[in-house]
Amino acid sequence: MRSGEVDLAVQVRGTSGPTVVLVHGYPDTHEVWDRVAALLEKDFRVVTYDVRGAGESSAPSTEDGYRLERLAADLFAVIDAVSPDEPVHLVGHDWGSIQSWEAVTTPGARIATFTSISGPCLDHMGHWSRKGLSIAHLRQFLRSWYIGAFHLPVLAPLFWRLYLGPRWGGVLRRLEGVKVKPARTITSDAVRGISLYRANIRQVMRSPRQRFAPMPVQVVQPVHDRYIRTEPLDLERWVPSLTRRKIAAGHWAPLSHPEPLARMISEFVADSTPKRELVVITGGGSGIGRATAVAFARTGARVVVSDVDFAAAKETAGMVDGHAYEVDVRSEEAVRAWARQVADEHGVPDVVVNNAGIGHSGSFLTTTTEQWQRVLDVNLWGVVHGCRAFGELMVDRAEGGHIVNLSSAAAYLPSKILSAYATSKAAVFMLSDCLRAELAPHAIGVSAICPGLVNTNITATTTFSGVSSEEERSKQDRASRIYARRGFGPEGVATQIVRAVRRNKPVVPVTAEARAARLASRATPGLLRTFAKLDLG
Known part of the structure; x- marks a missing residue:
């Protein structure tokens, strides 16, 4: 399907039940959701798609084409195409969660519930970063070292092409115990996806906006995530109906722990009331x-x-x-x-x-x-x-x-x-x-x-x-x-x-x-x- 200047490859599984849209992160494609989607399609109509610049979707011609508002527009286009009459239940992982936050905090979004996994709202992160230096701020800064590396001209894409890309499968097996798709595809997607960081991080963090999510939101924090922690963020300020849950997984939870993740999504779609301990x-x-x-x-x-x-x-x-x-x-x-x-x-x-x-x-x-x-x-x-x-x-x-x-x-x-x-x-x-x-x-x-x-x-x-x-x-x-x-x-x-x-x-x-x-x-x-x-x- 067409969204602005790009073509998006969209996949639909299942034929009945509420519509659940799964948005992947970086440097993944929709395939990161395959095991979760297979479990969900028994009860839901499951939609996945390759975000712009990844997998079978085409890429924008400029770095500006990766800005959050363009990514949110793609998501809205997918929702309009797959569920024109009913709100959808949205799930995002990593950068899929970051761009989903942009969508759910946009007034009038037709989203019934949102499940966020390992990806914060950049605006929320920007406001949190202004609260003063703390141990939590220092720890997150150290976890996010790679963001600065991705802003290096020439060196970042070269590192992906010559070193990290060909070894990506082995890297994830050692760090996360998970398997990924062939390294060649990962390399090309990763090089293009560097623009996600360059087009958004500094701009949003420099001038964070007031972003509120009116629908029920479930934040799932993998406890062994090496890159992002959402516990310190003052999400209650931005989300009136917030459920926080943990999963005993690393960053790539959709690959390593599909069963508990699918269960959490199903439970939240069925009952989004915040759970009591x-x-x-x-x-x-x-x-x-x-x-x-x-x-x-x-x-x-x-x-x-x-x-x-x-x-x-x-x-x-x-x-x-x-x-x-x-x-x-x-x-x-x-x-x-x-x-x-x-x-x-x-x-x-x-x-x-x-x-x-x-x-x-x-x-x-x-x-x-x-x-x-x-x-x-x-x-x-x-x-x-x-x-x-x-x-x-x-x-x-x-x-x-x-x-x-x-x-x-x-x-x-x-x-x-x-x-x-x-x-x-x-x-x-x-x-x-x-x-x-x-x-x-x-x-x-x-x-x-x-x-x-x-x-x-x-x-x-x-x-x-x-x-x-x-x-x-x-x-x-x-x-x-x-x-x-x-x-x-x-x-x-x-x-x-x-x-x-x-x-x-x-x-x-x-x-x-x-x-x-x-x-x-x-x-x-x-x-x-x-x-x-x-x-x-």
């Missing part, structure tokens, strides 16, 4: 679990809690307008069934807090095998089951997330009366570090939370080795009084949990004594071992 908490019926549910609910998150005490879980759920389940975390089968049920009824969680735990005190020799088993079943295996069941769902979803495991200051503070409890929490501590390393490529963070003395009902339910029932009740009462006098409530732990998720912190000692013990365990471990030998009554 989903948080799942075990042991949510009381104490730290309940306080964490309340803390996340205050941030606007949807909350799901479980507990062996269903009545307590329901009470928490009622406080946060959430959902309650009765689950015994000691059972892998029960936790897996619950995870599948949560995914089916509410979606895959964004945050999982493995909080369920029990207390036990007693020397090693007086702690029975049955008592050891009970403590490890809840405190360690409950965490293992939660990490495995929900972690698998998170990895398959490929949108990142966060797992929070409740450890304790006892994990690094030896005590001759906490052998079983401290061992279980130390295991959770190390599990969290190991899991953090394993899940990092999937953009899933893992935090170990290490409270000290926190005033919760765990002291009233802690069991003791080698004592009578009467002595056990006496010790429980004494521990409860000590923790109450300490005066640190579960709300303080919940605040630290939310902060750990937001900042992706690996280890969080919560109370003052937990922080002091953590420091001592690293600086003077021998002193802690000596202290552990003392008989403190």
Whole structure:
């Protein structure tokens, strides 16, 4: 089809459903969308096209022909041709997203929704760059080094022709783990496409315009993108209905992760309402679990809690307008069934807090095998089951997330009366570090939370080795009084949990004594071992 001075090669797949237009970036052609389009065409009428100067489309004769307004005009021409009566759902990647931003911020655009992947609005970027120098600005400047290189006369196209173009397939395989079309086509497209940068970057960044997008917009940020980050941009200023999502991919997500990307597009077309974070908490019926549910609910998150005490879980759920389940975390089968049920009824969680735990005190020799088993079943295996069941769902979803495991200051503070409890929490501590390393490529963070003395009902339910029932009740009462006098409530732990998720912190000692013990365990471990030998009554 004709658009101004160029001919555009347009491809249409599927015959029914809403129309979805996919716009490719640099130095790609419409083929970058082939795997995504194949998944979408079952439910949508999918349109792709080679932008001017790429693939089978013709190229403008001057650099000015690559200006954003010309690119937007091409997109409008395609929309008019393929969907003259109905608005379309637009998806752009890289420069396809940049030029799509130009279109969606043009008044009167017939676009129902817009999904942006690895390509900002240059005007939004220009306004952000004027907010003052920050670490985020410096990092983005370093990521964008190639933009300056593309402005070099003679050298930039020569570098593409003689070096980068012939090796492009190997470069992407090493950097992104993806395959591209033959190098010869990439080279010619890339040389022409340099004009995209030269015709737009300096001009727009020098005098950014006020550009508002009235339709729902979904911004998908590949977490391993080496070139562009959209998180720092103040997009809420420009987009009234904004959904931010992550994908555990590099820059070329359409090639490397077509399934999750197609799912995100489909979900957004079906329901463009901004998604609320989903948080799942075990042991949510009381104490730290309940306080964490309340803390996340205050941030606007949807909350799901479980507990062996269903009545307590329901009470928490009622406080946060959430959902309650009765689950015994000691059972892998029960936790897996619950995870599948949560995914089916509410979606895959964004945050999982493995909080369920029990207390036990007693020397090693007086702690029975049955008592050891009970403590490890809840405190360690409950965490293992939660990490495995929900972690698998998170990895398959490929949108990142966060797992929070409740450890304790006892994990690094030896005590001759906490052998079983401290061992279980130390295991959770190390599990969290190991899991953090394993899940990092999937953009899933893992935090170990290490409270000290926190005033919760765990002291009233802690069991003791080698004592009578009467002595056990006496010790429980004494521990409860000590923790109450300490005066640190579960709300303080919940605040630290939310902060750990937001900042992706690996280890969080919560109370003052937990922080002091953590420091001592690293600086003077021998002193802690000596202290552990003392008989403190």
